[in-house]
Amino acid sequence: MRNFTKSKSLLFLGLSATALSGCMSGGGQELPPASFVSSNQGPGEDYVIGPLDKLTIFVWRNPELGAEEIQVRPDGRITTPLIQDMVAVGKTPAMLADDIAVMLSQYITEPRVSVIVNEFAGTYAQRVRVIGATEEPASIPYRANMTLLDAMIAVGGLSEFASGNRARLVRYDRASGQQREYALRISSLLRRGDTSANVELQPGDVIIIPESMF
Secondary structure, three states, X not given: OXXXXXXXXXXXXXXXXXXXXXXXXXXXXXXXXXXXXXXXXXXXXXXXXXXXXXXXXXXXXXHHHOEEEEEOOOOOEEEEOOEEEEEOOOOOHHXXXXXHHHHHOOOOOOOOEXXXXXXXXXXXXXXXXXXXXXXXXXXXXXXXXXXXXXXHHHOOOEOOOEOHHHOEEEEEEOOOOEEEEEEOOHHHHHHOOOHHHOEEOOOOOEEEEOEOOO
């Protein structure tokens, strides 16, 4: 009876180890491959201003009311002549221009305002984060048509001990309100030139690269 119980315990441990190994090995849903160069790529969603973005604000016929270069503060606000602490974060340049025009209409007639983003930092929800076994883990501003290859170039590629084909992409699914995980084959992409392993990224994606177990 004692031997039978011991055998059951060993069998349970063996099955548990096998299941854990299966979870950690690179199975899972994969994303469709992305083109390296496409002639029909369209623009991305309207850019949303983030903290530390640098802006130029131009007021037609009233340049003194604008700003040649102004940085969005960490609290997400800006201050310009006649306007104190206006929220900029979370708005597109066009939305911010409209809000500034509304405020300036108290002082001048029918103000026409343009906002240009000179340096992009982006909101946290628009950044792509690459963490784990990479040369330089980083949070990268997303740009339209960004791919896995672009992100890996930005962080300097895989580290010496990276297990790139066991990497995961974590993505927030707006439709379901849940996070989804996808398998990535970064080693195949970078070390073997497998173009089918290059996938398109979305704002807010998180790429997690584990170290090799050996």
